[in-house]
Amino acid sequence: xxxxxxxxxxxxxxxxxxxxxxxxxxxxxxxxxxxxxxxxxxxxxxxxxxxxxxxxxxxxxxxxxxxxxxxxxxxxxxxxxxxxxxxxxxxxxxxxxxxxxxxxxxxxxxxxxxxxxxxxxxxxxxxxxxxxxxxxxxxxxxxxxxxxxxxxxxxxxxxxxxxxxxxxxxxxxxxxxxxxxxxxxxxxxxxxxxxxxxxxxxxxxxxxxxxxxxxxxxxxxxxxxxxxxxxxxxxxxxxxxxxxxxxxxxxxxxxxxxxxxxxxxxxxxxxxxxxxxxxxxxxxxxxxxxxxxxxxxxxxxxxxx
Amino acid sequence: xxxxxxxxxxxxxxxxxxxxxxxxxxxxxxxxxxxxxxxxxxxxxxxxxxxxxxxxxxxxxxxxxxxxxxxxxxxxxxxxxxxxxxxxxxxxxxxxxxxxxxxxxxxxxxxxxxxxxxxxxxxxxxxxxxxxxxxxxxxxxxxxxxxxxxxxxxxxxxxxxxxxxxxxxxxxxxxxxxxxxxxxxxxxxxxxxxxxxxxxxxxxxxxxxxxxxxxxxxxxxxxxxxxxxxxxxxxxxxxxxxxxxxxxxxxxxxxxxxxxx
Numbered sequence: 001x002x003x004x005x006x007x008x009x010x011x012x013x014x015x016x017x018x019x020x021x022x023x024x025x026x027x028x029x030x031x032x033x034x035x036x037x038x039x040x041x042x043x044x045x046x047x048x049x050x051x052x053x054x055x056x057x058x059x060x061x062x063x064x065x066x067x068x069x070x071x072x073x074x075x076x077x078x079x080x081x082x083x084x085x086x087x088x089x090x091x092x093x094x095x096x097x098x099x100x101x102x103x104x105x106x107x108x109x110x111x112x113x114x115x116x117x118x119x120x121x122x123x124x125x126x127x128x129x130x131x132x133x134x135x136x137x138x139x140x141x142x143x144x145x146x147x148x149x150x151x152x153x154x155x156x157x158x159x160x161x162x163x164x165x166x167x168x169x170x171x172x173x174x175x176x177x178x179x180x181x182x183x184x185x186x187x188x189x190x191x192x193x194x195x196x197x198x199x200x201x202x203x204x205x206x207x208x209x210x211x212x213x214x215x216x217x218x219x220x221x222x223x224x225x226x227x228x229x230x231x232x233x234x235x236x237x238x239x240x241x242x243x244x245x246x247x248x249x250x251x252x253x254x255x256x257x258x259x260x261x262x263x264x265x266x267x268x269x270x271x272x273x274x275x276x277x278x279x280x281x282x283x284x285x286x287x288x289x290x291x292x293x294x295x296x297x298x299x300x301x302x303x304x305x
Numbered sequence: 306x307x308x309x310x311x312x313x314x315x316x317x318x319x320x321x322x323x324x325x326x327x328x329x330x331x332x333x334x335x336x337x338x339x340x341x342x343x344x345x346x347x348x349x350x351x352x353x354x355x356x357x358x359x360x361x362x363x364x365x366x367x368x369x370x371x372x373x374x375x376x377x378x379x380x381x382x383x384x385x386x387x388x389x390x391x392x393x394x395x396x397x398x399x400x401x402x403x404x405x406x407x408x409x410x411x412x413x414x415x416x417x418x419x420x421x422x423x424x425x426x427x428x429x430x431x432x433x434x435x436x437x438x439x440x441x442x443x444x445x446x447x448x449x450x451x452x453x454x455x456x457x458x459x460x461x462x463x464x465x466x467x468x469x470x471x472x473x474x475x476x477x478x479x480x481x482x483x484x485x486x487x488x489x490x491x492x493x494x495x496x497x498x499x500x501x502x503x504x505x506x507x508x509x510x511x512x513x514x515x516x517x518x519x520x521x522x523x524x525x526x527x528x529x530x531x532x533x534x535x536x537x538x539x540x541x542x543x544x545x546x547x548x549x550x551x552x553x554x555x556x557x558x559x560x561x562x563x564x565x566x
Contacts, residue, residue, distance in 0.1 A: 112374075189398070195425045
């Protein structure tokens with residue numbers, strides 16, 4: 001069979017100049033993108049590796065659970081570590097519900113109007129405001145006007161204002177990923193908007209929503225400017241090992257500010273301490289991000305369409 | 306326009322559409338159409354894209370309200386009641402079963418797909434839901450294929466099965482009217498035939514609006530057929546007459562016989 005085929009397989013599959021050139025371009029582009037990707041990972045590995053190496057002498061559980069001592073030249077991180085946890089948790093308790101519900105309103109209920117256009121414009125622009133501007137707003141609005149004084153509450157609210165637009169944006173993306181046809185099918189069945197949101201939209205976008213919120217943990221933990229004038233303090237002595245050692249109407253220490261202080265303001269700090277502080281800060285952020293990834297992978301395996 | 310139909314006209318009108326105009330922004334989708342749909346008939350609705358067929362269905366169950374920037378004039382009456390002033394819009398939607406062109410299995414189990422509408426309407430009794438699920442899947446000719454795996458995801462079924470699931474779901478709230486919008490687009494010919502048989506059986510219990518791009522499907526199933534073109538109702542008449550050598554309008558003849566334009 002096939003004896004009278006017009007062209008033999010050999011002639012069809014012989015490489016031409018054009019296909020050679022295509023193959024060459026394909027390889028070059030692949031290597032180019034690979035190099036770019038590696039360039040992105042390299043600094044991260046170097047930073048983490050260097051910090052870890054430099055901080056080896058001080059790293060221990062004791063370092064995490066004791067307060068700084070000798071005018072912050074030695075000792076551990078308990079007060080700033082717990083302070084950062086307080087700031088992050090309180091700020092997300094405020095910004096996550098407001099952000100998620102605002103995004104649900106904008107995406108599921110609101111019709112296109114001047115109001116929604118202004119809201120969307122505000123979200124985009126607020127996300128681009130420098131953190132020092134948020135700090136000044138926090139001083140004016142929360143510390144002075146609302147009379148909260150310099151406190152964990154004022155600092156957390158400032159961080160909440162900073163993370164809010166990003167949470168709205170990421171939640172909107174997650175909601176948009178649920179196909180419109182699902183909503184239409186529900187409406188056709190006589191479901192209200194709320195029934196549609198509760199039974200179909202939220203269950204199928206919750207992984208994206210949570211990921212967006214969790215990623216804001218690292219931002220809230222890492223920022224120094226917004227908390228400097230609103231509630232974070234250079235030094236505060238608290239009970240070691242007590243999770244409730246802070247009162248949210250009072251000031252607290254924070255890892256990011258602590259790192260800044262001991263690196264620039266305090267003379268003769270033993271070398272390992274700033275590096276140890278950085279490792280704890282970066283380490284906790286990476287840990288939280290890893291949790292976000294695990295959660296996303298888990299929820300993706302349950303993806304239902 | 307005449308409607309000297311032997312099957313439909315002796316039955317009372319279920320839907321009365323009068324001078325219905327719909328605009329999306331400043332673009333006209335329906336330009337003043339009037340017609341009645343009679344109880345227990347299958348009304349075929351044919352016409353090319355952009356002729357307003359889907360818009361018509363969305364007006365009837367008032368889901369057009371979810372599309373921004375639309376204006377509706379004229380009236381649609383369901384059993385004599387003007388739908389625009391109906392109090393319970395969700396109840397209205399449950400009186401109308403809607404099947405969309407592409408099968409949409411909700412990301413829920415097969416059971417939950419069919420139980421969705423009864424549950425949103427407040428049915429909680431397990432035995433009642435069980436009974437509804439079995440009845441609807443039976444009616445949609447899907448029961449035998451899925452009865453042993455009701456807890457698997459509706460979205461994991463094949464396209465043809467999902468479309469029958471959609472029909473089962475549309476029947477779950479016991480509608481008086483079933484609207485099908487080009488249901489056979491994503492369905493193989495065998496499944497299409499099975500669904501057509503299902504529709505013939507359902508006709509005894511409800512009124513069916515069948516929007517279709519397959520004119521032969523309208524010819525096979527519909528008692529009467531309406532031909533829409535660019536937002537106008539060109540002609541509505543007994544299917545025999547629409548598909549005969551001499552319908553009232555030349556455009557109808559051209560479209561039905563594929564010599565359009």
